Amino acid sequence: MHQIQTTAKVIANQKVNDAYYLLTLSAPALAKMVKPGQFIHIRVNEGFEPFFRRPFSVYRAKKGQVQIFFEAVGRGSKLLARKKKNDTLDVLGPLGQPFTMPGKGVQQIVFVAGGIGVAPFMVFSDILKKHKARKMLLYGGRARAHTFSMAEFKKNGVEAFVATDDGSVGVKGRVSELFKNIEVAPFTLIYACGPKPMIAAVASFAKERGLKGEASMEEVMACGLGACLGCSILTTQGYKTVCHDGPVFALDEVIF
Ligand SMILES: Cc1cc2nc3c(=O)[nH]c(=O)nc-3n(C[C@H](O)[C@H](O)[C@H](O)COP(=O)(O)OP(=O)(O)OC[C@H]3O[C@@H](n4cnc5c(N)ncnc54)[C@H](O)[C@@H]3O)c2cc1C
Ligand code: FES
Structure with a gap:
């Protein structure tokens, strides 16, 4: 699936409640490409700490903007919570397989x-x-x-x-x-x-x-591109990567 790496400008970073934030990024090319269920991989800091990007599902994508809805749980997401209007972020995406669209007969x-x-x-x-x-x-x-x-x-x-x-x-x-x-x-x-x-x-x-x-499905990720196999999970068809084969899987495919 096609993806891009882009520098996205922060439009707003709103604290929604004690735990969640809504981050709005200007990313016109990305916004056009995203399908529901796909995620973006964000470099949360300009330096190498933390080294790996962090994955976040796309919450909304329209009018040239991409939003993520996130919880500040650790180092990376807490850094993201501090981002201000006009800061920039290096974003890779959209990544992963989207949800299957329901057919017309679905009630x-x-x-x-x-x-x-x-x-x-x-x-x-x-x-x-x-x-x-x-x-x-x-x-x-x-x-x-x-x-x-x-x-x-x-x-x-x-x-x-x-x-x-x-x-x-x-x-x-x-x-x-x-x-x-x-x-x-x-x-x-x-x-x-x-x-x-x-x-x-x-x-x-x-x-x-x-x-x-x-x-x-969620797993801790490194490359986000299916290369390191770090995010593999067991499925009825053997091990699959959450970042590349997923994150969306059939409910009866995942072995818990
Ligand atoms: C495909 C995908 C989509 C996601 N979408 C969202 C989203 O829309 N909003 C959101 O808030 N979070 C989402 N996550 C989870 C988010 O990526 C992690 O919360 C984030 O990477 C944690 O980074 P950190 O540096 O803040 O935490 P760290 O300091 O790295 O870790 C803090 C805690 O979070 C756990 N953790 C770290 N990475 C992940 C991970 N990838 N999945 C689950 N737990 C993790 C660690 O085990 C640890 O307990 C998604 C994860 C995946 C794989
Ligand atoms: S994070 Fe590297 S294969 Fe999924």
């Missing part, structure tokens, strides 16, 4: 997101705005600090349901509490992104109900 589309795993579903819901299927987002955050406004999803015709571990927002419990209760219409497709145990639970739910779907 229900369920996005299942754990925490910041929600990121790829915004650009996906932008693209699917006109799709006639009922669209739902089941979002699980740890606590209020990991929740955010669902208004943009709602504008795209997505019904949003929230669960938090402590019940401070929405239903109390894991996101699995939400998907256990969904009405399973025929021709339902599930798309999941989040922590591995959540994806494993979604995959076993889909298997039980005979549903198809895909998951975007």
Whole structure:
């Protein structure tokens, strides 16, 4: 798949809640190329510390801009959280295989997101705005600090349901509490992104109900291009790289 390396200017870096940031970059060529589920590999610092780029799903891509929605968890993402308007970042992308677009016959589309795993579903819901299927987002955050406004999803015709571990927002419990209760219409497709145990639970739910779907997997990455094999995961077809063969895999393909 074709990709470019570009210098992207920071348009805005907005703190969304105690944990998440929304970074908007000016990257016209990249914005035209991105498909839902693909990611960009960002050099977060000009020097060699940290040495490796950090991967982030594209949250939105339009009007010459690319957005990522990220959580400041460690060295790289904390540096990214400090980026200001007019700073520049070296960005490589778009990388990886996108989600498969649902066919016209699909009646229900369920996005299942754990925490910041929600990121790829915004650009996906932008693209699917006109799709006639009922669209739902089941979002699980740890606590209020990991929740955010669902208004943009709602504008795209997505019904949003929230669960938090402590019940401070929405239903109390894991996101699995939400998907256990969904009405399973025929021709339902599930798309999941989040922590591995959540994806494993979604995959076993889909298997039980005979549903198809895909998951975007996360692994610590180095090259991001399928060369170092550092991000390999076990699948029903042997080891595959998350960066090049994925990050999107069929739900029944990943061995947990
Ligand atoms: C395809 C893909 C898409 C991603 N999209 C997003 C996104 O949209 N928003 C977002 O906030 N994060 C996303 N991530 C995770 C993000 O890449 C990591 O949080 C980031 O690289 C951590 O870098 P750091 O320097 O801040 O943390 P480090 O200091 O390197 O590590 C801090 C902690 O994060 C863990 N970690 C490091 N890299 C990853 C990784 N690649 N995946 C999971 N855990 C990791 C480490 O094991 C450690 O526990 C994505 C990861 C992948 C593989
Ligand atoms: S990060 Fe090198 S092969 Fe995936």
